[in-house]
Amino acid sequence: MKKFLMVLILSPGLCLTASRAQDKNKGATVSPPVTDTAKKKPAGITDKVKSSRKFDGLFTLYQDTATGTVQLYVKKNQLGKEYIYQSFSISGPNQLYLNQSMHRATLVFKVQKAFDKLEFSRVNTRFWYDRNNPVSKTAEVDKPEAVFLVEKTVAEDADGYLINADGLFISEKLDPVKPLLLPGPNTMTIFNLGNLNPAKSRYANVRSFPNNSDIVVDLAYDNPAPFNSGTTDITDARYVRVRMQHSLIEMPQNDFRPRRDDPRVGYFLQYINDQTSISPVPYKDIIHRWHLKKKDPSAALSEPVEPIVYWIENTTPNEYRQIIVDAGLKWNEAFEKAGFKNAIQMKIMPDDADWDPADIRYNVIRWVSSAQPTYGAIGPSFVNPKTGQIIGADITIEWYSGSATPVLDELFNTTAPAGKLQYPGMDPQHEANCTLAGELKSQLLTGMTVLDASGASANEVKEMHKQFLIYLIMHEMGHTLGLNHNMKASQMLSPAEINNTEITHKIGLIGSVMDYPAINIALDRSKQGDYYTTKAGPYDLWAIEYGYTPFSEAEEAAGLKSIIARSTDPKLVFGNDGDDMRAPGKAMDPRVNVNELTSDAIGYAEDRFKIVNQTMGKLVPKYTKEGQSYAELRTRYFTLLGQRYSMMAAISRYIGGIYIDRSYPEQKSGVKPYTPVPLATQKRAMDMLHKYVFAPDAFEADAQVYAWLQPQRRGFTQNGSGDDFRITNTTLAIQADGVLSHLLHGVTLQRITNSRLYGNQYSVASMMGDLQKGIFSADIATNVNVFRQNLQTYFVRQLASMIAPQNQQFDDVSKAAALYTLKKIKTQLSTAVSTNEETKAHRANLSFIIENALEQK
Numbered sequence: 001m002k003k004f005l006m007v008l009i010l011s012p013g014l015c016l017t018a019s020r021a022q023d024k025n026k027g028a029t030v031s032p033p034v035t036d037t038a039k040k041k042p043a044g045i046t047d048k049v050k051s052s053r054k055f056d057g058l059f060t061l062y063q064d065t066a067t068g069t070v071q072l073y074v075k076k077n078q079l080g081k082e083y084i085y086q087s088f089s090i091s092g093p094n095q096l097y098l099n100q101s102m103h104r105a106t107l108v109f110k111v112q113k114a115f116d117k118l119e120f121s122r123v124n125t126r127f128w129y130d131r132n133n134p135v136s137k138t139a140e141v142d143k144p145e146a147v148f149l150v151e152k153t154v155a156e157d158a159d160g161y162l163i164n165a166d167g168l169f170i171s172e173k174l175d176p177v178k179p180l181l182l183p184g185p186n187t188m189t190i191f192n193l194g195n196l197n198p199a200k201s202r203y204a205n206v207r208s209f210p211n212n213s214d215i216v217v218d219l220a221y222d223n224p225a226p227f228n229s230g231t232t233d234i235t236d237a238r239y240v241r242v243r244m245q246h247s248l249i250e251m252p253q254n255d256f257r258p259r260r261d262d263p264r265v266g267y268f269l270q271y272i273n274d275q276t277s278i279s280p281v282p283y284k285d286i287i288h289r290w291h292l293k294k295k296d297p298s299a300a301l302s303e304p305v306e307p308i309v310y311w312i313e314n315t316t317p318n319e320y321r322q323i324i325v326d327a328g329l330k331w332n333e334a335f336e337k338a339g340f341k342n343a344i345q346m347k348i349m350p351d352d353a354d355w356d357p358a359d360i361r362y363n364v365i366r367w368v369s370s371a372q373p374t375y376g377a378i379g380p381s382f383v384n385p386k387t388g389q390i391i392g393a394d395i396t397i398e399w400y401s402g403s404a405t406p407v408l409d410e411l412f413n414t415t416a417p418a419g420k421l422q423y424p425g426m427d428p429q430h431e432a433n434c435t436l437a438g439e440l441k442s443q444l445l446t447g448m449t450v451l452d453a454s455g456a457s458a459n460e461v462k463e464m465h466k467q468f469l470i471y472l473i474m475h476e477m478g479h480t481l482g483l484n485h486n487m488k489a490s491q492m493l494s495p496a497e498i499n500n501t502e503i504t505h506k507i508g509l510i511g512s513v514m515d516y517p518a519i520n521i522a523l524d525r526s527k528q529g530d531y532y533t534t535k536a537g538p539y540d541l542w543a544i545e546y547g548y549t550p551f552s553e554a555e556e557a558a559g560l561k562s563i564i565a566r567s568t569d570p571k572l573v574f575g576n577d578g579d580d581m582r583a584p585g586k587a588m589d590p591r592v593n594v595n596e597l598t599s600d601a602i603g604y605a606e607d608r609f610k611i612v613n614q615t616m617g618k619l620v621p622k623y624t625k626e627g628q629s630y631a632e633l634r635t636r637y638f639t640l641l642g643q644r645y646s647m648m649a650a651i652s653r654y655i656g657g658i659y660i661d662r663s664y665p666e667q668k669s670g671v672k673p674y675t676p677v678p679l680a681t682q683k684r685a686m687d688m689l690h691k692y693v694f695a696p697d698a699f700e701a702d703a704q705v706y707a708w709l710q711p712q713r714r715g716f717t718q719n720g721s722g723d724d725f726r727i728t729n730t731t732l733a734i735q736a737d738g739v740l741s742h743l744l745h746g747v748t749l750q751r752i753t754n755s756r757l758y759g760n761q762y763s764v765a766s767m768m769g770d771l772q773k774g775i776f777s778a779d780i781a782t783n784v785n786v787f788r789q790n791l792q793t794y795f796v797r798q799l800a801s802m803i804a805p806q807n808q809q810f811d812d813v814s815k816a817a818a819l820y821t822l823k824k825i826k827t828q829l830s831t832a833v834s835t836n837e838e839t840k841a842h843r844a845n846l847s848f849i850i851e852n853a854l855e856q857k
Contacts, residue, residue, distance in 0.1 A: 045073065045155040045162045057208025058083075058250050061165070061215070068203055070215070071154070072165035074111050074118060082108050082123055084249040084391070086382045087175040087425065090216060090358065092242035094233060095191060096179050097423060100368050101396040103380035104426045105175040108251075109148075116153055118163055120173075122146040125385040126272055128284045133276040148173045169215050169246055170201045175425040177219060177242060182422060191230035193240055194223025204243060212360055215246045247360050249391065251384065254291060257553065258387045260560070261285035264567040264662050265543050266484045266514070266576045268381075270388050286388040288381065288482040289547045292340055297550070301341050309345045310395075310477070313357050313366035321348055323466060324365060327473035327534075331481065334536045334544035343548075344477075363480070365395040365473070379476030393480035397472070442646075443519040443595065444468050445639045447531055450521050450611060453618035453636075464519075464531045471532040474513040478540065482547055483514050488575035488592045489539055490517035495598045495607075499529030509533035511571050512540050516594040518646065523607040538571035567662070568669045579660065581653040584737075585745035589660040590653035590677065595646035602654060602685055605647035609692040612640045616701040620708050631712040634725075637705050641734065648693045648738040654685040655743060655767060656752040656760075676760035686767075690774035693739055696788055699731055732790040743771065744798050749814040765817040771795065772821050772828075780832050783839040796825060796846050800853035819854075826850050 049071065052062035060073040087105045092098025108123040124143050129136035149171075151163040172178065178193045200220035207214045218241045226237040234240065261269045267287035274282040294302035312324055325346040335343035349357065349364070357364040360382075381393035444465070451461050489511035497503050499522050510517050510533050522528040536544075542563070551559040566572060575592030582594060591601070598604045616637075623633035657677040663669040692698055709725035711718075742748055752764050775795050779788055802810050802818040810818070829847055834840045 044157050048155040048162055055206050055208040055213070057213050058211055059208060059213040059248055061206055061208055061213060062162075063203065063206050070165040070169065070203060070206060071162055072168065073160055073162050075160040078160070079111055079113055082110050082251050082386070084251060084384055085109050085174055086247045086249060086360070086391075088245040088247070088358070089177075090243035090245055092244075093191065093193075093230065093240065095231060096193070097426065098177070098242050101364075101366060101378070101380075101394045102426070103382050103394070104423075106382050106385060106427050107174075108385050113161070114150070117150050118153060118161060119147050120149040120151075120168065122148060125270065128272050128274050128276075130274070130276040135276045139275075165215075166198070169203070169217050170198050170219070172196060172219075172425075174246060175244065177244060177425055178221070180422040180424060189228060191226075191228045191234065191237065193221040193242070194226070194238070195221065197222045200239075201241075207356075207359075209359075209361070211250045213248045214358070214360065215248075216243065216358070217246070218243050245358060249360070251386070252291075252389060252391070255293075256291045256384075256387055256389045257556075258286040258389075259289060259547060259556075261287050262546070262560070262564050264564055264574060264664075265546050266486055266574050267482045267543070267547060268479075268484050270383070270385055287547055288383050288388050288390050290390045290481070292335075292338075292343060292548055292550070294339065294550060299339075301336060301339055303341050304343050307343055307345045308363070308481075309347060310363045310365055310393075311357070312346065312348045313364050314349045314351050314353065316365070316367040316397075320367075320469060323469050324473050327470040328365075328477055330470070330474060330535055331477060331544075334541045335548060337541045337545040338548035339550060340548065360392045363393045365397070367397050379479035381480045381482070390480070390482060395473070395476045395480060397476075440468075440472060440516060442639055442642050443517075445636075446643050447519040447521055449619075449636045449639055450615055453615050453622045454525060456525075467530060467532040467534050468519075470534045471513060474534075474536065478512075478514050481544070483540070483543055485516070485576045485580075486512040486514040486539055486574050487516065487577065487580040487594060488573045488589070489515040489537060490597050491573065491591050491599050491601070492537070492571055493598055495600050495603055498598050498604075499527050501529050504530045504533070505535075507571070508535050508537035510597070511537045511573065512543075513537060514540065518595045518597045518604070518608065518643075520597060521608075521611060523611055538569070539574065542566060542569075542572050565667060568667050574662075575660065581657075582649075584742040585747035588658040588674075588751065590650070590657035591659065593650050593653060596650040601650050602681070602688055605651050606688060606692070608643055608647050612643050613701040615640060617704050619705050624708065629712040630708050630710045633705070634709045634711055637702075637709060641702075641730070644692075645734045645738045648689060648734070649742070651685045651688050652739045652742050655682045656748050656755070656762070657682075658751070658755055658760075672758075674755070674758065676755040676758070679761040682762045682767075683770075686770050686774070689739055693735055694774045694791060696779050696785055699787060702727075728786050728790055731787055732794060735791055736794055740771075740795065740798065743767065744802070746809040746811070746814065749817075750811050753811070753813045763817075764814055765820055768799075768817050768821040769824070772825060776825060776828055780828060782833060783836050784842055789838075789842045792846060793842070793849075796822070796849050799825075800849055803853060804856060822850050822853060826854075 049062040051066060052064045052071065055061040055063070059078075060075075062071040062073065063069070064071075085105065085107050086103070089098040089100070089102040089104060091100055108125055109120060110123060112119045112121070124146070127139070127143070129139045149168055151165075151167055153161040153163055155162040168174065178196070181190065181192045197220045200222070202218050202220075203215065204218050205214070205216040221240045221242065223238050223240075229237040261267060261283075267289070269285045269287050272284045272286060274284045290308050291306070292308070293305045295305055296302040310328055312321055316324065325348070328344055328346040331344045332342060335341075355362060357366060379393065379395040381390045383390050447464050447468075448461060451464060492507075492511040493503065493509065498509065498520055509520060509530050513533060513536060517533075520529065520531050546560065546563045549559065549563065567574070573591075575589060579587050579589055579592040580594065581587045581590055581592060593601070596604065619633055619636055619640075623636055624630070625632075654677050659671075659675040659677065661669055661671040661673055661675070663671070706725060706727055711723050713723075749764050752760060752762060752767060756763060772795075775788075775792055779785075784792065799818040799822050801807060803815050803822070807815075826847065829843050829850075832843055834843060
């Protein structure tokens with residue numbers, strides 16, 4: 001109370017003193033008394049970092065030498081500026097795509113000061129505004145901020161602020177590492193990580209350079225009671241560490257000019273909407289490409305100021321290094337079309353190199369041997385999301401333990417989670433890349449099996465593998481140059497041209513190395529040409545010309561229009577993963593597919609069926625070897641079985657298919673955007689399926705192998721129900737998954753009906769009628785073997801399911817056709833001839849299924 005009174009007594013005096021001072025200065029502004037708080041200077045950082053090691057660079061980092069914790073120093077002139085963040089997985093479970101060299105999250109972020117805190121937020125790069133349009137004033141409206149971290153400053157000096165960085169790097173704030181497990185009946189069969197344990201996590205490496213700062217962390221995940229113990233790469237499912245790299249990158253400051261995307265050519269891209277456009281397609285999408293500038297801008301052909309350099313990591317087997325060098329340099333032919341000489345340079349990393357391949361300043365081609373490989377090779381790059389400029393790239397090739405070459409040990413042995421996981425931390429274009437490489441490995445093993453079984457020389461097998469490796473490197477390098485897949489390129493040559501090396505050595509075997517074609521194996525071995533394309537194809541040359549030809553700003557629009565106008569050239573056709581027909585019911589154009597070849601994919605498939613059937617009889621004599629089990633024989637058989645699957649899938653897509661043409665009206669291609677596959681072609685495809693997939697003797701050649709398909713025993717790893725090969729189940733699976741799941745898919749059936757309104761002559765009822773003939777007619781007057789029993793039962797059950805009242809996946813036209821087909825089968829069964837009890841039982845079961853379905857209808 002006394003203190004309070006004294007303040008009251010003193011206050012008038014203070015006011016008087018202030019008043020006199022103001023009078024004395026004749027109106028000059030006089031600062032109020034300086035309090036003790038105001039006298040305090042900002043706490044310096046010296047004491048906070050005295051026990052830390054300093055890493056100077058783009059961002060200054062301090063790591064405590066005793067605890068390992070890291071502090072981040074943000075300069076005041078760095079506040080509000082945009083930076084690029086890129087994450088990489090360095091080591092982790094392959095089945096979760098956390099293995100080495102996976103490029104993951106790419107984003108733009110900025111740091112801002114908010115009172116005594118620093119805010120880290122993500123920048124939305126998906127919109128563009130014309131600043132001359134008044135609507136651009138709303139650029140920040142209705143785009144909520146994404147603040148992913150707020151940290152209180154622990155110290156500051158005249159130039160910047162210091163914060164604890166563990167919350168940024170020992171966390172999932174920047175990259176949500178852990179995949180999301182989707183609900184479903186098989187969720188417990190999929191390995192997933194537990195919860196992040198920051199206390200057990202640590203820093204593995206801290207580096208800072210002038211243009212980037214790299215922080216490598218080991219993130220620990222704990223799961224005390226895992227439902228799934230994972231595959232052999234998981235030491236203990238309860239405790240898993242994932243090594244990740246956080247890269248903070250300076251936003252490039254250069255004269256790089258973004259290049260617009262065009263749907264007629266295939267580049268990876270940044271999706272950007274023009275919010276001030278009134279166009280029906282207000283897109284300003286930009287492609288991914290390197291920043292290449294000519295040393296001599298006036299020269300038609302000039303070396304670049306900065307070439308694209310790839311280093312072959314010293315993990316690469318010595319015998320493959322020169323092949324990889326030669327393969328990479330083959331891309332220079334394409335860049336010459338764009339006006340650049342020696343744009344690609346290939347170097348081999350010395351064994352005593354003093355730099356780390358994880359350093360983002362080096363583009364590396366590395367060779368790894370993973371415990372559970374999920375890919376054959378992968379070639380991701382990372383970009384500036386604001387411009388599409390490629391900043392860095394890596395290619396990883398998987399060496400398969402136990403093989404003399406990188407191939408799968410068993411075709412269907414994969415650790416990929418088959419769509420049950422989502423990867424929120426991974427760029428969608430990188431995620432798509434992860435799942436596409438299995439085809440090449442099975443194709444190579446097919447070629448090796450056919451050559452080996454037919455007595456080919458070691459030199460011929462070696463040449464095939466060399467061509468494979470060149471193709472593989474060129475394909476993955478194409479990705480790192482910005483190109484996405486072109487699954488239509490394998491249609492370039494006719495069956496008569498495909499083995500003519502005078503043609504293939506000049507323009508290639510296929511239009512682009514960015515396809516996933518079937519390996520070229522001639523039915524007549526004396527006419528064998530190239531197995532794989534070993535040069536950039538016409539499409540590749542044209543695509544690089546579009547992406548990299550330098551233009552002045554005034555000339556660019558006209559220059560690109562002139563290049564893209566050639567898209568109607570048959571050698572330049574393009575169709576990527578969004579168009580392809582791998583999944584049942586997906587896409588439209590049967591020519592955009594994997595594991596097929598030539599402009600007559602149906603005829604080529606027939607040759608491949610014949611090759612497979614011929615090779616079956618050679619497997620047992622060739623792969624029954626002294627001193628080894630039958631595991632190799634089993635692997636070779638599965639590979640050939642996989643070829644059958646690929647061929648029947650490719651053929652089936654012509655039924656109900658639609659040819660797509662993406663040319664623009666001014667190109668006057670003479671072709672409509674959508675043209676249904678001609679009726680004769682659809683009927684031909686159906687006849688081929690009848691002969692090689694549905695016929696009673698379609699799998700007759702395999703009988704020579706069945707009794708030898710024994711896996712090698714390892715301890716107690718045998719199947720709980722026996723390790724004998726499930727012949728009938730496997731055969732039905734490839735018939736159903738490869739063919740019927742597509743032909744009887746609701747989307748396919750509706751497409752058949754819709755396309756009849758603009759030219760298709762094949763109705764759903766007619767198509768189902770042809771299926772019924774192919775699946776039933778050949779043995780209606782005799783006994784039915786077990787393959788046909790399973791096939792016929794599956795077909796009838798699918799039709800019965802379609803007409804069920806509760807089934808909403810099919811339109812009424814499809815339901816009517818299914819009902820009509822079931823009734824025809826019922827009539828056909830009433831006239832069937834059976835001479836054994838098994839066939840009588842089978843047909844009685846079919847009649848029972850049909851009658852039940854009709855009653856429920």
